[in-house]
Amino acid sequence: MNQKIDELQRIASGLLDIHNAGKVHKDFHSGNHILCNIGPYISDLGMCQPANNEKQSVKQEGIYGVLPDMAPEVLRVSIYKSI
Secondary structure: OHHHHHHHHHHHHHHHHHHHOOEEOOOOOHHHEEEEOOEEEEOOOOOOEEOOOOOOOHHHHOOOOOHHHOOHHHHOOOOOOOO
C-alpha cells in the first residue's frame, strides 16, 4: 500500500512540475505514465501546451484523448487556465 501511495505522490509531483513550468499535459491518463524500477514517469507529452494558450481554444484544435479520462472542462469546451 505504501508503495502505491509513493508512486501516486511521484506522479502528482511530475504533474506539478509540468504545471509549474506553465504547461498543461492535455492527454494524461493511466496509459501515459510508466512504472519502472526507479519510479513512475509521465509520458506522451506531444500535446503539452502552455496553460493559458488563448490562441487555441478547444473549438479550434478539436478534442483528442481517451473519453473516460477527459477532464470535465474539456468536455464542457472550456479554455484551460492556470490557477
